[in-house]
Amino acid sequence: MKMKYSVVLATLATTGGNVWEKPREVLEAIAGAGFDGVDLDAEPDRIPAKKFEEVRSLAASLGLKVPALVAAWGGWHAGEDRDLGSSDEAVRRHSVGYANKCIDLAAGMGGPVIEICCCPFRPEYPMSSAPLDAVRRNFVKSLREIGAHAAQRKVPVALEALNRFEGYAGFMNSVSDAVGVIAEAGNGSVGVLADLFHINIEDTSPSDALRTAGPRLMHVHMADSNRAAPGTGHIDFLQLLRTLRSMGYTGYLSLDCVPAKPDWKTLLQRSITYMKQLEQILDLQ
Numbered sequence: 001m002k003m004k005y006s007v008v009l010a011t012l013a014t015t016g017g018n019v020w021e022k023p024r025e026v027l028e029a030i031a032g033a034g035f036d037g038v039d040l041d042a043e044p045d046r047i048p049a050k051k052f053e054e055v056r057s058l059a060a061s062l063g064l065k066v067p068a069l070v071a072a073w074g075g076w077h078a079g080e081d082r083d084l085g086s087s088d089e090a091v092r093r094h095s096v097g098y099a100n101k102c103i104d105l106a107a108g109m110g111g112p113v114i115e116i117c118c119c120p121f122r123p124e125y126p127m128s129s130a131p132l133d134a135v136r137r138n139f140v141k142s143l144r145e146i147g148a149h150a151a152q153r154k155v156p157v158a159l160e161a162l163n164r165f166e167g168y169a170g171f172m173n174s175v176s177d178a179v180g181v182i183a184e185a186g187n188g189s190v191g192v193l194a195d196l197f198h199i200n201i202e203d204t205s206p207s208d209a210l211r212t213a214g215p216r217l218m219h220v221h222m223a224d225s226n227r228a229a230p231g232t233g234h235i236d237f238l239q240l241l242r243t244l245r246s247m248g249y250t251g252y253l254s255l256d257c258v259p260a261k262p263d264w265k266t267l268l269q270r271s272i273t274y275m276k277q278l279e280q281i282l283d284l285q
């Protein structure tokens, strides 16, 4: 079984591969490198529908699927407070509203996965000034609201646990934590987005984390332990592919390296070449 590969498009813009500025160049490079899909930005209020549709249809014409839409949750990425765990009810409701708009956008596209995070506007480490029991309560409430909307629109939503330096230190940092939150507040439309960079910091091991997500695993963000191209750090990608194959995972591995080093085109090429080589090795075993 061959794995399917996608790219979190927003990451390529860190070294000049901005798909909204030069869609043809970026998408042709991705398709040419051998990727199967692209994860488009979920910004229904900021990216004009016409522009979004233009990029989406260009991707489709190049044979690229859209397995996921990437939402922006952190202040650094969103430019506003989108904290689903906030005790400020106005902020929490605004954040749920944003998630639901992303779900509506995805519903019109045949249901790609929407990524849901719990992220303070400004992360605090090693201790959050917000009490973690309140953050959890607020997030659970938000997830119930989002989950109900997602089920109605038949859109899968996936919780991405963020490492302690980027999310709330002490709340939903690991895949194992995310699975616990889903058990409390999820429904059939809610699953796990496993980001290998976060997992490498917070879970016992990448393969353990994927097995913990099990049938709930909807999407994987792919980077090595240094958040750079697979093969440049110390994550055992051969073992990881074995695990995904043994689980019968049919979703995508989506390249999520920040920043896109050494440059976005080289990153694309190196990453897919490495992963496909590992798959060939597995086929020989």
Ligand SMILES: [Mn+2]
Residues within 6 Å of the ligand: 160, 195, 221, 256
């Ligand atoms: Mn990620």
